Amino acid sequence: MQNVTLNNGVEMPILGFGVFQIPAEETEQAVSDALAAGYRLLDTAASYGNEEAVGRAIKSSGIPREELFVTTKLYVQDAPAEQNTRRAFETSLNKLGLEYLDLYLMHQPYGDVYGQWRAMEALNREGLAKAIGVANFYPDRLLDLIFNNEITPAVNQIETHPFFQRTDYQVLMREHGVQIQSWGGFAEGKNDLFTNALLSEVGEKHGKSVAQVVLRWLTQRGVVAIPKSVRAERMVENLDIFDFELTDDQMAAIATLDTGATLFFDHHDPEMVTWLSKRRLDS
DSSP: OOEEEOTTSOEEESBOEEOTTOOHHHHHHHHHHHHHHTOOEEEOOGGGTOHHHHHHHHHHHOOOGGGOEEEEEEOOOOSSHHHHHHHHHHHHHHHHTOSOBSEEEEOSSOSSHHHHHHHHHHHHHTTSBSOEEEESOOHHHHHHHHHTSSSOOSEEEEEOBTTBOOHHHHHHHHHTTOEEEEESTTGGGGGGGGGOHHHHHHHHHHTOOHHHHHHHHHHHTTOBBOOOOSOHHHHHHHHOOSSOOOOHHHHHHHHTTOOSSOSSOOTTOHHHHHHHHHOOOOO
């Protein structure tokens, strides 16, 4: 496994396992299979509703805590944001059955972002969250947060896949010491990604699947990826990407797939902002 070094010196695996949209009743087995396959970075969120299942899999694995890198995410909090952020953090930590998190992310750029971030900074200083970051922050929101707070986010987890490559944004983040992490790396199969002619041709030349080509493309760019699967054999396949390298020509060819637009939802769309801002978790 290759690692990236975050802006505070924390080492983070460049390839991990995500559990978004895995039902809670299937998550424990999926995470157990992922850990058995060799994954050590696990990514969940309070809003996914499966933190407890992730925690059970971690506990039953017997893997030393220091060998794991566990991420979860804070959802939008009501006022008072600072107190509620700490309460939400403690709830997640208890559900996971852990004493600390390796990475705590603000899931959405809404609500009292500054109050939430101040609480996250405190958790970081106390060592309860080894690194803190954000998710779904566009450049304007990210820079505003950086310029007006003490701690720069270590990570920004954003939609990144062959059809929305975020290359210029990655450069901007690198300039400010923020590590880019992909969600939706396979675009959830949209635009017929898994049968794409160009990606298939590249895969044939390396004896790899389209999924492996995409994950190699992401990690070769220095993007942390967290593919999701509930099939143990696919988990193993997704890890098997460090024995080949895409050529400059192949990287340039894949760059032509970029549409420059989201395939899911726009965080600048008023209806989406309204829905995300008003949504609250049950617990």
